[in-house]
Amino acid sequence: MALLIENISKSFANVQAVRNLSMQVEQGEIFGFLGPNGAGKTTTIRMILDIIRPDSGRITWNGAPVTEIPRKAWGYLPEERGLYPKMNVDDQLIFLARLYGMDKATVKRELDEWLERFQITTYRKKKVEELSKGNQQKVQFLATILHEPQILIMDEPFSGLDPVNVNLLKDAFLEMHRRGKTIIFSTHQMEQVEELCQNISIINKGQMVVEGSVRQVKRSAGRSVVRLALDNDPQIAWLDLVPGVSITKRRQDYVEFNLAAPATTDQILQAALQRGGHITLFELAEPSLNDIFIERVGGIAQPDVPVPAAPVETGMRR
Amino acid sequence: MAFLKEKKNLTEGSAGNEAQVVVASSNHAAGQNARNIPLIIAREYKARVQKRSFQVGTIILVVLVIVAAFVPTIIQLISSNSQSKIVVVNRASQVAGLEPVAYLDTQLNTTITATGQIQPTAPGKKKDFDIKAAQPGDLKSLQQQVRDGKLDGLLVINRAASGELNFEYFSNGSPTGATATRIQAATTQLNFLDKLGRLGIPQSQLNTLFQSPNLSVTSASDEKSGRSAEETGAATLVVTLGIILIFTTILQYGATVAQGAVEEKSNRIMEIMINAATPFQLMIGKIIGIGLAGLTQIAALAVAGVIAFLVQDPLKSVILGNATGGTRIDITGLSIGLLGLVVLYFILGFLLYGTLYAAVGSLISRQEDVQTALTPLTFLFMAGYFISLFSLGATDALWVKVLSFVPFFTPTLMLSRAGISNLAWWEVPASIVIMLISIVIFTWLAGRIYRAGVLMYGQKPSMGRLVKLALSR
Numbered sequence: 001m002a003l004l005i006e007n008i009s010k011s012f013a014n015v016q017a018v019r020n021l022s023m024q025v026e027q028g029e030i031f032g033f034l035g036p037n038g039a040g041k042t043t044t045i046r047m048i049l050d051i052i053r054p055d056s057g058r059i060t061w062n063g064a065p066v067t068e069i070p071r072k073a074w075g076y077l078p079e080e081r082g083l084y085p086k087m088n089v090d091d092q093l094i095f096l097a098r099l100y101g102m103d104k105a106t107v108k109r110e111l112d113e114w115l116e117r118f119q120i121t122t123y124r125k126k127k128v129e130e131l132s133k134g135n136q137q138k139v140q141f142l143a144t145i146l147h148e149p150q151i152l153i154m155d156e157p158f159s160g161l162d163p164v165n166v167n168l169l170k171d172a173f174l175e176m177h178r179r180g181k182t183i184i185f186s187t188h189q190m191e192q193v194e195e196l197c198q199n200i201s202i203i204n205k206g207q208m209v210v211e212g213s214v215r216q217v218k219r220s221a222g223r224s225v226v227r228l229a230l231d232n233d234p235q236i237a238w239l240d241l242v243p244g245v246s247i248t249k250r251r252q253d254y255v256e257f258n259l260a261a262p263a264t265t266d267q268i269l270q271a272a273l274q275r276g277g278h279i280t281l282f283e284l285a286e287p288s289l290n291d292i293f294i295e296r297v298g299g300i301a302q303p304d305v306p307v308p309a310a311p312v313e314t315g316m317r318r
Numbered sequence: 319m320a321f322l323k324e325k326k327n328l329t330e331g332s333a334g335n336e337a338q339v340v341v342a343s344s345n346h347a348a349g350q351n352a353r354n355i356p357l358i359i360a361r362e363y364k365a366r367v368q369k370r371s372f373q374v375g376t377i378i379l380v381v382l383v384i385v386a387a388f389v390p391t392i393i394q395l396i397s398s399n400s401q402s403k404i405v406v407v408n409r410a411s412q413v414a415g416l417e418p419v420a421y422l423d424t425q426l427n428t429t430i431t432a433t434g435q436i437q438p439t440a441p442g443k444k445k446d447f448d449i450k451a452a453q454p455g456d457l458k459s460l461q462q463q464v465r466d467g468k469l470d471g472l473l474v475i476n477r478a479a480s481g482e483l484n485f486e487y488f489s490n491g492s493p494t495g496a497t498a499t500r501i502q503a504a505t506t507q508l509n510f511l512d513k514l515g516r517l518g519i520p521q522s523q524l525n526t527l528f529q530s531p532n533l534s535v536t537s538a539s540d541e542k543s544g545r546s547a548e549e550t551g552a553a554t555l556v557v558t559l560g561i562i563l564i565f566t567t568i569l570q571y572g573a574t575v576a577q578g579a580v581e582e583k584s585n586r587i588m589e590i591m592i593n594a595a596t597p598f599q600l601m602i603g604k605i606i607g608i609g610l611a612g613l614t615q616i617a618a619l620a621v622a623g624v625i626a627f628l629v630q631d632p633l634k635s636v637i638l639g640n641a642t643g644g645t646r647i648d649i650t651g652l653s654i655g656l657l658g659l660v661v662l663y664f665i666l667g668f669l670l671y672g673t674l675y676a677a678v679g680s681l682i683s684r685q686e687d688v689q690t691a692l693t694p695l696t697f698l699f700m701a702g703y704f705i706s707l708f709s710l711g712a713t714d715a716l717w718v719k720v721l722s723f724v725p726f727f728t729p730t731l732m733l734s735r736a737g738i739s740n741l742a743w744w745e746v747p748a749s750i751v752i753m754l755i756s757i758v759i760f761t762w763l764a765g766r767i768y769r770a771g772v773l774m775y776g777q778k779p780s781m782g783r784l785v786k787l788a789l790s791r
Contacts, residue, residue, distance in 0.1 A: 071593065
């Protein structure tokens with residue numbers, strides 16, 4: 001019982017957008033689908049949704065090829081948001097839900113409930129273009145879930161929202177999870193991934209870079225980090241001189257470093273005490289997903305970064 | 319419509335770094351044509367009809383149609399109120415045994431019937447001239463009345479010592495004006511009768527001298543087409559208005575189709591729509607929905623026009639006291655049939671051009687580029703329009719006959735031929751079949767372009783690309 005992606009590849013003209021990508025999303029889980037801009041996420045998502053077809057490989061949902069899955073099963077919140085600006089909220093959402101095959105009466109019932117929940121009942125007869133950005137995003141969210149899809153694919157569902165609205169949508173998101181929906185969640189906010197996702201995959205340049213459960217991924221980073229804070233010596237300059245220690249971050253509140261042989265945690269602790277340090281923090285931590293993400297995909301030139309504008313200099317007329 | 323193959327070979331040598339994202343056309347939503355297309359049609363239709371600009375525009379056009387329909391009546395109303403008051407001072411006593419004042423009254427107040435016969439104005443109808451006799455002694459005061467504008471003219475009939483009649487006409491009007499011309503004609507007759515009378519021609523023969531001859535007029539072109547003059551007039555009017563209506567409506571609503579496709583792309587609703595429906599459904603729904611909005615406008619204009627036309631006669635009889643005269647147009651089976659053809663050819667023409675507009679629109683990603691991209695299409699359409707207007711005078715020419723079967727020109731050209739000359743029974747059905755076939759072909763081609771275009775951003779559409787996309791596997 002899962003969404004199974006097996007060895008899919010897709011090329012456009014002379015760009016290979018996805019190469020030999022495989023992943024598995026279990027039914028009912030929240031799956032983090034991560035990658036830098038231009039990594040091939042949108043292309044992969046479109047292939048999952050059967051909007052475009054892979055050149056090779058296959059995608060199945062519970063054993064059936066996605067080409068045979070009714071559209072009603074899918075809910076898609078694209079990264080690029082869009083609604084009909086001149087249509088009112090009610091008409092818009094009813095129209096979309098009916099395209100997915102829902103009857104009008106059922107949609108209306110569902111809609112009443114959700115608008116209430118999102119506190120936008122008063123806007124239901126307003127044109128979408130008259131709504132605030134946050135409210136537009138709530139409508140967009142509803143457009144994705146109103147037809148009760150089995151699989152939700154949400155690209156950056158919480159971006160651009162204030163903390164209150166983030167919580168509101170996060171609750172709805174978790175509600176979907178409780179209702180047993182399978183959610184594929186794409187974001188650049190790694191804290192959200194750590195908070196919400198069971199399994200993740202990170203792709204880059206159309207290929208799988210890291211996959212597994214969040215915990216596995218962190219462990220597989222093959223190292224742990226140590227955080228140390230001394231009340232009377234915030235910079236802890238002597239750490240640089242200890243063999244096997246490599247500093248990763250020097251923050252105002254602590255210093256973070258990797259340990260390798262011959263250094264051990266005991267040795268560091270002893271050294272700190274010997275030097276008369278007042279220890280306020282000593283922690284053995286896993287690296288954050290953010291670090292792993294940057295480490296694994298960072299530094300690689302990204303394909304769709306815009307070309308820097310030509311320098312504006314006097315006498316540079318063409 | 320399963321023409322999507324597993325492997326797509328879209329590689330173009332010169333394409334550079336472009337990504338051609340061709341949407342799968344056979345996905346599960348394709349099985350929902352029956353459900354999705356009506357929903358999309360309804361949305362597109364409502365979106366246009368609910369627009370303030372559509373409503374205001376339609377109201378303005380309806381008002382214009384009604385005003386235009388009433389113009390002949392209004393002109394007639396104005397002209398019928400002007401009756402020329404002429405006073406005749408007769409110093410010649412009898413002329414050829416006739417009373418000159420009474421004679422002028424009957425001669426000046428005549429009407430020409432539809433068949434070309436001259437008849438005295440029927441009793442009860444308003445006369446063109448109000449002729450009154452006056453005494454020679456009042457001449458000074460009568461002249462003053464003309465100067466003051468109380469009288470339109472003063473006619474004095476004198477007889478010279480030689481026995482010849484002479485006339486003096488005193489008026490405010492121009493000596494070459496319509497009234498003066500008719501006075502001149504009447505006085506010429508009077509003079510003629512007088513001379514013949516003095517030559518001794520008997521009274522009884524003089525009476526019949528100026529009776530209008532028995533002349534029957536037949537138009538060769540009407541005879542050929544088997545139509546009456548009124549029918550031909552109505553047909554020409556319907557055809558001319560029909561061509562203009564078809565042209566402007568397709569041009570306007572075709573651009574709306576292109577704009578609609580661009581809008582969906584530029585505000586990114588396409589990303590969602592493409593998950594719920596297929597590009598083909600979106601395209602067809604858009605063309606039909608917007609076409610129906612255009613048809614609604616045409617229907618509103620037609621209803622307004624027909625009603626305005628039908629109330630003309632009752633209205634005339636109320637305000638003018640008569641119901642005939644003015645522009646005579648006979649609404650017969652012929653012009654009703656032509657109206658049907660106008661609607662039919664509009665629908666067919668819109669479907670054909672709509673597919674082209676949709677295909678071009680799907681390739682553009684910014685509103686600003688719409689006009690530029692549509693220019694070639696507009697030229698194609700303009701060509702058809704001008705040929706049609708030009709063909710009104712040459713409907714029997716061979717090149718007009720040939721072009722009227724070319725689908726892009728059929729709606730206007732076949733219409734003008736049907737209205738003005740006699741078609742063989744098979745010509746209209748044949749043109750409809752040809753149009754239907756080309757609509758199917760162009761819908762198919764445009765559908766292929768559309769599904770490649772809807773997710774393509776930032777590239778300029780060119781004719782070459784259009785053809786390439788339509789023909790690519």
